[in-house]
Structure formats: C-alpha cells, structure tokens
Amino acid sequence: MTNLYSGKMAAIFDAMYQTFIDYDEEYRFYNNLIQDNNCKTILEIGSGTGNLAKRFQENQQEYIGLDYSESMIAIAKERNENCNFIYGDMRDFQLKNPVDSILITGRSTSYMITNEDVNTTFGSINENLTSNGIVVFDFIDANRYIPYAKENPIIIHEAKYEGVNYYRNSNWKTTSAENFILEWAAQYYTIKEGQKEIIADDFSTVRVFTLNEIQLFLYLNGFEIIKTIDRKTYAYDTYVIVARKKQLQTI
Structure with a gap:
C-alpha cells in the first residue's frame, strides 16, 4: 500500500x-x-x-x-x-x-x-x-470508471481555498485487466495572475471494483x-x- x-x-x-x-x-x-x-x-x-x-x-x-x-x-x-x-x-x-x-x-x-x-x-x-x-x-465502479478513464486520458480539477487557486492535472493508465489496476499520476499547481506554478507531483497504484x-x-x-x-x-x-x-x- x-x-x-x-x-x-x-x-x-x-x-x-x-x-x-x-x-x-x-x-x-x-x-x-x-x-x-x-x-x-x-x-x-x-x-x-x-x-x-x-x-x-x-x-x-x-x-x-x-x-x-x-x-x-x-x-x-x-x-x-x-x-x-x-x-x-x-x-x-x-x-x-x-x-x-x-x-x-x-x-x-x-x-x-x-x-x-x-x-x-x-x-x-x-x-x-x-x-x-x-x-x-x-x-x-469499474464498469463505469474504466470506460470514462479511457475516453478522458487527462482529467482536470480546479479548487479555490483561502484565496489560493489550485489546479490538478491527472492521468490514468490501466495496468491490469485482471484486477482492474490503474496507475494514477497527477501534477498539482497553484495559479497566480494566470500563470501555473507546479507545487507537487503525486503517483499511486489504485484498484477499482x-x-x-x-x-x-x-x-x-x-x-x-x-x-x-x-x-x-x-x-x-x-x-x-x-x-x-x-x-x-x-x-
């Protein structure tokens, strides 16, 4: 884990x-x-x-x-x-x-x-x-999420909290059809004056069911x-x- x-x-x-x-x-x-x-x-x-x-x-x-x-x-x-x-x-x-x-x-x-x-x-x-x-x-739910991830290789999420604008760029890759294992990679940014500044990278192996x-x-x-x-x-x-x-x- x-x-x-x-x-x-x-x-x-x-x-x-x-x-x-x-x-x-x-x-x-x-x-x-x-x-x-x-x-x-x-x-x-x-x-x-x-x-x-x-x-x-x-x-x-x-x-x-x-x-x-x-x-x-x-x-x-x-x-x-x-x-x-x-x-x-x-x-x-x-x-x-x-x-x-x-x-x-x-x-x-x-x-x-x-x-x-x-x-x-x-x-x-x-x-x-x-x-x-x-x-x-x-x-x-694997039956709905795997098709969604294949059709949307890049997934964007934006959030604003305590005056800071955050931006997350995620991508998923299916690595095992047997147990529906996916590799998840994401880059996190803050947005200041229209410019993105990277603040972190994240990577996880996850499973859907x-x-x-x-x-x-x-x-x-x-x-x-x-x-x-x-x-x-x-x-x-x-x-x-x-x-x-x-x-x-x-x-």
Missing part, C-alpha cells in the same frame, strides 16, 4: 478537498446510515485531515479516526484537539474495544490492490465490530449486504455499501 499524502501533500489534499466535498452533507449522509442501524460507536478508516471527525465530535458522538498517513493525522489533530486518532493500516488493526460501525471513506478502498488486501481488510473489520455491527464504504466482486468479498468474510446506494461524487461514479456482520450460527 502506498504511503499516501505525506509531507506537504497532506496540506494540498486538505485545501483542495474543502472545495470538492461538502463535508456537512457528507456527514449527514454517513450519520443517517449509522443512526438507521442504531450504532453508537464509530471508527472511520481513511479519516484523513479530520473533516468528518469534526462533525462527529461537534455532535458528541463516540468516534475514532484511523489513517495510514501520519501527516494527515497531524492536521486532523490540530483541527480536532479532543478527538481520538490512531495511525494504522486497514488490513491489520486492533481496537481496544469493538465498535458498532466502521466507515471506509474517501474511496480508500481503491488502495486495496490485491485480493489478499481486500480479504485481510474485511477480516480485520469483522474482528473489530460488535456482534451486530455494520461496515459502510464506497468504491469506484465491480459490484459483483465486492459482494463476493463481503460474503467470504462474514458479511451480508443490507443496502447498496448508487452515488455520484465530484469526480467518479461510486457505490456505497452497507453490510452487517453475520451472526454466528449455534447448534
């Missing part, structure tokens, strides 16, 4: 996504799913710079954030002084106490590259949920899907899955 968003990339990510995502709406979306399933305790995997954490904390909910980037966690802690954030890998983590709900946000599922990554992630999630707990996550793949992975790791939501985001067509931990059968 790539060591994501380290150093200055964490701050650039934070600035651009303030424009890309309405975090109040994002909070309402996930919180409604949590409340619908009577969940009291929450772990967010891919908690990033703590934008959702801020909303959970403001509403006095029992929340923990987990992220693979120490730089992102540092920003999150500045934003949420009384919130609990832990550095960890979604493929292998252990909480002190199981929680009622686990969220994987921001399409962090894209960094589960191998089938082993997927199985160990869902396995760790299962172990850290209460007996009737749920997992909620989004993923990029079909709905059938996700359904099978969940089944194999002890989950049953209770809701599937077709959701569009600022850039990609995604599905959001709500799945419940299966009850152990007793004889």
Whole structure:
C-alpha cells in the first residue's frame, strides 16, 4: 500500500478537498446510515485531515479516526484537539474495544490492490465490530470508471481555498485487466495572475471494483449486504455499501 499524502501533500489534499466535498452533507449522509442501524460507536478508516471527525465530535458522538498517513493525522489533530486518532493500516488493526460501525471513506478502498488486501481488510473489520455491527464504504465502479478513464486520458480539477487557486492535472493508465489496476499520476499547481506554478507531483497504484466482486468479498468474510446506494461524487461514479456482520450460527 502506498504511503499516501505525506509531507506537504497532506496540506494540498486538505485545501483542495474543502472545495470538492461538502463535508456537512457528507456527514449527514454517513450519520443517517449509522443512526438507521442504531450504532453508537464509530471508527472511520481513511479519516484523513479530520473533516468528518469534526462533525462527529461537534455532535458528541463516540468516534475514532484511523489513517495510514501520519501527516494527515497531524492536521486532523490540530483541527480536532479532543478527538481520538490512531495511525494504522486497514488490513491489520486492533481496537481496544469493538465498535458498532466502521466507515471506509474517501474511496480508500481503491488502495486495496490485491485480493489478499481486500480479504485481510474485511477480516480485520469483522474482528473489530460488535456482534451486530455494520461496515459502510464506497468504491469506484469499474464498469463505469474504466470506460470514462479511457475516453478522458487527462482529467482536470480546479479548487479555490483561502484565496489560493489550485489546479490538478491527472492521468490514468490501466495496468491490469485482471484486477482492474490503474496507475494514477497527477501534477498539482497553484495559479497566480494566470500563470501555473507546479507545487507537487503525486503517483499511486489504485484498484477499482465491480459490484459483483465486492459482494463476493463481503460474503467470504462474514458479511451480508443490507443496502447498496448508487452515488455520484465530484469526480467518479461510486457505490456505497452497507453490510452487517453475520451472526454466528449455534447448534
């Protein structure tokens, strides 16, 4: 798994996504799913710079954030002084106490590259949920995204935050048709007086999934899907899955 968003990339990510995502709406979306399933305790995997954490904390909910980037966690802690954030890998983590709900946000599922990554992630999630707990996550839909990426080899995103204009030039290359692996490269710029100034380069290996793949992975790791939501985001067509931990059968 790539060591994501380290150093200055964490701050650039934070600035651009303030424009890309309405975090109040994002909070309402996930919180409604949590409340619908009577969940009291929450772990967010891919908690990033703590934008959702801020909303959970403001509403006095029992929340923990987990992220693979120490730089992102540092920003999150500045934003949420009384919130609990832990550095960890979604493929292998252990909480002190199981929680009622686990969220994987921001399409962090894209960094589960191998089938082993997927199985160990869902396995760790299962172990850290209460007996009737749920997992909620989004993923990029391969059936729609791969044709889109082939037809749009260069993808542009622009954002403005705190008076600074940002510009991101992204390109995708499919490297494996077997597991729908893509190489993602991006250049980040600020725009001043009409001139672009490069501030960072980024590169990641990511994976997109079909709905059938996700359904099978969940089944194999002890989950049953209770809701599937077709959701569009600022850039990609995604599905959001709500799945419940299966009850152990007793004889």
